[in-house]
Each structure stands twice: as structure tokens, then as C-alpha cells.
Amino acid sequence: MPYLAVHRDDVPAGTRRARLMEVLEQLPRSQAGVALRAVGFQHWVRASTHCPRCGSPADLRPDGRSRLCASCGIEQHPRTDPAVMMSVTDDQDRLLLARRAEAPPDRMSPPAGFVEPGESAEEAAVRELLEEVGVRSAEITYVGSQSWPFPGSLMLAFAMRAASAEIQVDGDEIVAARWFTREQVEASVRCGDLVLPPAGSLAAALVERWYGLGYGAFVARS
Structure with missing residues (x-):
């Protein structure tokens, strides 16, 4: 089943907002995992706009799971520490x-x-x-x-x-x-x-x- 994540700036007015930690315990385990993954990808998308090798802008791939630098061709994946x-x-x-x-x-x-x-x-x-x-x-x-x-x-x-x-x-x-x-x-x-x-x-x-x-x-x- 596909899921879509929406940045908070694009959430319709009137929608109740809550910190992730406030809702994790209320979600089924499968949905909690989806929420954690969505927040993780969002952090990465916003923080990794440029190629780590040459510094050129890196475009987000259609699937949203990696970026590709048009200058040197390196593909950048989300970092997990x-x-x-x-x-x-x-x-x-x-x-x-x-x-x-x-x-x-x-x-x-x-x-x-x-x-x-x-x-x-x-x-x-x-x-x-x-x-x-x-x-x-x-x-x-x-x-x-x-x-x-x-x-x-x-x-x-x-x-x-x-x-x-x-x-x-x-x-x-x-x-x-x-x-x-x-x-x-x-x-x-x-x-x-x-x-x-x-x-x-x-x-x-x-x-x-x-x-x-x-x-x-x-x-x-x-």
C-alpha cells in the first residue's frame, strides 16, 4: 500500500497538529513505522539538496528515495547513523x-x-x-x-x-x-x-x- 507524506507547511488550515512522540503510542505498530520513516525521509530531503562530492544541486529521483547529481552522476541515498x-x-x-x-x-x-x-x-x-x-x-x-x-x-x-x-x-x-x-x-x-x-x-x-x-x-x- 502506498503512503504519501505532506510537509506541515502544506497541511490544510484547521488540521490538528501534534509532535510525532505524542502520537506514536496511539498508532498501530505498522503505522508508527510509516510515520517514523516519513519524518526521517523529510529530514533527509530538506538537508541534502546538494551533491556531497562536487557540491552541485542534486535532483530528487521520481521515487523520492534518492538524489542524482546531474553534474558528476553520483547517486545519494539517505544516511542512517x-x-x-x-x-x-x-x-x-x-x-x-x-x-x-x-x-x-x-x-x-x-x-x-x-x-x-x-x-x-x-x-x-x-x-x-x-x-x-x-x-x-x-x-x-x-x-x-x-x-x-x-x-x-x-x-x-x-x-x-x-x-x-x-x-x-x-x-x-x-x-x-x-x-x-x-x-x-x-x-x-x-x-x-x-x-x-x-x-x-x-x-x-x-x-x-x-x-x-x-x-x-x-x-x-x-
């Missing part, structure tokens, strides 16, 4: 949540970072965890992935077991981090000291995976 996100637990089954410097106040999520050239996703997860919060990992297991169009990433999620509970944030990308029990998550959310990742995101899925049954009801009540 691999990134990792880590659901980290200690020997007490507490979950590690961290606050990024640019995050809204009290918003904490599982640590994450980009894969560097020459390393595997698993190596990136181990490195990012150590660099950002000073935690060494003893075990790592792949969990799943999600396309994330801000601006164009493929998030690869891992479940990791910490070798120790000691935390040392880098103070640059991560400004705070701590271990949470399920009871502490509930209490912190209810008193407003903790804002969990938005529903529909891979980060929220990882928190729910750790929390277990009742997460949806708990979040709905918060």
Missing part, C-alpha cells in the same frame, strides 16, 4: 537511568550513544557505558532496534549486566545517573522527581521490559 542504547542492571536488578545535558528537567533514560567507525555495535555499547557513566559491563545481549529520525539514526538496543554499581558521570554528555528499583521509579515519578522516556520510544520499551507487568497501568496513573 547506527546508535546504541543500553538497558543496564546491577546484581540487585536495579535499572540504570541517566540524564543527558540537553534533556528536559528530570527526564532520565537508559544511556545511549553513536557507533564509531571500525567498531561493532556491542563494542560501542560497552565503550559508551564506560565513557558516559563509568560503569563496566559483564554481560551483553541484543534486544531489538528502532528507526529514529532525529535526525536519522538506527537505534540498536542491548541488555547489559554491570560488573559493579559504581557510577562516575562524564559531566559533559551525561550530567546525572543513578540506580533505580521498581519502587523507586514509581515513587520518583509520582512526586515529580523523575520523568520517564516518552511512550513509543525504544527507551520507554527498555524501561518497560525491565519493569515488567503493570508498567502501562503505572504510567497511565502517573
